[in-house]
Amino acid sequence: MSLRRPRHVTLLVALVATLALICCGGSASAILLGGLGGEEKAKTLSTSECGQGGPIDVNGELPTLPQYGPEQMRNAAAIIKVGSDLKLPPRAWVIAIATAMQESRLLNLGNLGKRNDHDSLGLFQQRPSAGWGTPGQVRDPVYASRKFYEKLRTVKNWENMSLTQAAQKVQRSAYPNAYAKHEPLATQIVNKLANGAANAVGKSVAMVCAAGGQVAASGWRIPLKATVGSGFRTPQRPTHQGVDLIVQRYTPIAVVASGVVSVVKCDEDHRGRRTCDVDGYPGKGGCGWMVEVVHANKVMTRYCHMVQHPFVKVGQQVTAGDIIGRVGTSGNSSGPHLHFEVHMGNDRTSGGAVNPADYMRRQGAPLGGDE
Known part of the structure; x- marks a missing residue:
């Protein structure tokens, strides 16, 4: 005997499918907000x-x-x-x-x-x-x-x-x-x-979970409020080393914790070109305009696809919340978003990459526009 799916569930599935986005030149994402494909669902912080x-x-x-x-x-x-x-x-x-x-x-x-x-x-x-x-x-x-x-x-x-x-x-x-x-x-x-x-919010004695752009007591915050699109190493995109945060072009990007800027560049595409002042497209290759910041304990964060030259320079000290650039769609991209990565040991390769959604949740700064 087959069970008919309730109408409200059907509508919810349709909404998720509609909001799924092809970005960074990969296949369609089945990831939205807390869901990370087949990965463990992001834990919601309770009071x-x-x-x-x-x-x-x-x-x-x-x-x-x-x-x-x-x-x-x-x-x-x-x-x-x-x-x-x-x-x-x-x-x-x-x-x-x-x-x-x-x-x-x-x-x-x-x-x-x-x-x-x-x-x-x-x-x-x-x-x-x-x-x-x-x-x-x-x-x-x-x-x-x-x-x-x-x-x-x-x-x-x-x-x-x-x-x-x-x-x-x-x-x-x-x-x-x-x-x-x-x-x-x-x-x-x-x-x-x-x-x-x-x-909790680091500056407050109210013991309320940090949300939006607030800095947690850990010293970490989210880079921006956005819908979480493609996730980390999903079955559809096993070589995707970060998460895509879907948001409008020119949205300010904040550094997530104090650190030192280690890389500012226009990343080369697959043909060796540095063409970051124009919109990219799927399959072009490269991060476009990008920034990397090294934080305490050699944790590195990477910010890709900016719309213009970033606002920081190599060697600059930054504090959580400092604006380092604006969202764009340069490089290997199909639409405006921030591609965000976290690497351990300042290892810039895929070997150092960890799931940003999991890592940021542990810092009290869960990714997602409604957190």
Whole structure:
């Protein structure tokens, strides 16, 4: 016995088929918003996953990570609890955790003798001689965390700085760029110890999931609001190394996280031509006008098919939300959209590419116009 499909389901299928788009010279996409072909559906963040449960009990049983044991996670929980008590947004917690990871590996260090940096002590390696407090005070995780946050509050516009810039303003370290590499794991720790708070809007204490163009506490945001078209390595397009974000021509493209611009170019087509100031077409080859940015931990993001020369240059430092160009259809493209890729280890080849939809969701910045 066959079952007749309900009319509303038929209409929904027809709508998806209508919105599917041929782009980047590939076959028709069967991917829309959360659906990624045969891949796992993108998880929708609920309010409980954006910090609304608050920090977990410092004195209770705490989760651990391979890199950090119970003592270190308890210190991390104390840092988060102090930040919450001071009514600081979760972005501050991520900055504080990453700073302590660099300074002490989240261990409450005493005097290390010859290995000591002057009289530095505790989680943040604060120096009593520099006015941070007595030796006993700076070795108290609660006191040390409060002093860190108090100094952070005095830094103008810290909420919009990269993590390493904000941390350096507080710490004045001899290694000012060392903090950035800890940002991904610090984000993971905050999520584990504060019910997904790194997925919340970074500047807000309301613990609302980041959406649209808002920057999450992780330091990441979406490049633009758009319908998700062709997905990552679908059965129809197994060599498609990113996702296509379908949006109008000239829509501004924002960089998704702080980093350094590593590539700005007009990508060659299959015939070795650099013709990016005209519309492309399927089969032409190349990314058209494109930008690559290297972020903390050697994560690289790629932005393709821009309508004109990008607004940034190689070596330029950028912060999440900075506009780097505008949407176009240059290169191997059948219509205006942003082709967006994420690569690990700054590996520009297909070997370094990962699913951008999955990766961005984990950063609290899910792709899609309605997120």
